[in-house]
Amino acid sequence: MDLQDQLKNLFPDHIPENTDSAEEKSPTYWMQEEPILCKYEKRKGKPITILEGYNGADKDFKALTKDLKTLLGVGGSYKKDIIIIQGDYRDKIMAHLKEHGFAVKRVGG
Template sequence: MDLQDQLQNLFPDHKPSEAKEVSEELNLWLQDDPLICKYEKRKGKPITIIEGYTGANSDFKQLAKEIKQLLGVGGSFKNEQIIIQGDYRDRIMEFLQDKGFKTKRVGG
């Protein structure tokens, strides 16, 4: 007896609906200038900074959220920069290039 049968026994009047796939693909502003992805150390800890986005701040904040979820790390959006905890330049640049952005590596 699978889960659907068990649910049908518990709720005989309920008719299951088909699952809808929700695509949350954003239409971000793709620019001609590359996003700058640089590495710094602040208070002895490594951080990755992404800057140079010319679109809307809300799009850049959404991009920051997606990057943080992808990497499973903390970070913030301040002064039109995305600040990610740790040195993840390679993975971030690969993610941005998959999204269609041009990137430039700075700082080593």
Template sequence: MDLQDQLKNLFPDHQPSLEDETQKKEKSKFWVQDEPILCKYEKRKGKPITILEGYQGTNADLKKLAKEIKILLGVGGTHKNEQIIIQGDYRDKIMKFLQENGFKTKRVGG
């Protein structure tokens, strides 16, 4: 017997509201800002990297966002100086992921 069944036994007349469930689904994992996140491409020591700048959330949120992007792509990267640095040129995939999570993005450079 799980928790839902126990609650139904204790409160048989209670009907759960649908609003609570929809609010939980609509809530984003990250703090979404109004300003776009800049997505740049550079080469450092001959190797391509993707740099994300302009995230205005807390440092913990920046760390969480960087981790999600790294897991999604299966690549290495870091977050420092209010930037997320991803190894490789993944601008299109990163921008698509950010837009799906409610962020505005802007592509900078070629």
């Protein structure tokens, strides 16, 4: 007897909601006209990818940063209207942002 059967025995009148999330919701971000600048730097000998030029709200920065970190499986942060991702992932980040409708411009190398 699994957990679902036990719950049905305890609460026979309960009608469970559909919790199937087969369709993942694509996060919605604030879109802008200007391109986001994607550049590569080394700080203290470690490579980082910097995204500049996004002028969304604070919650949009937080959502976009979290989405990119989850996509790449790396660390990162956002400070003072700049998103910093650990590692050189310019190509993957640019492809992901273009899928979501952003204009992206590669700066340097």
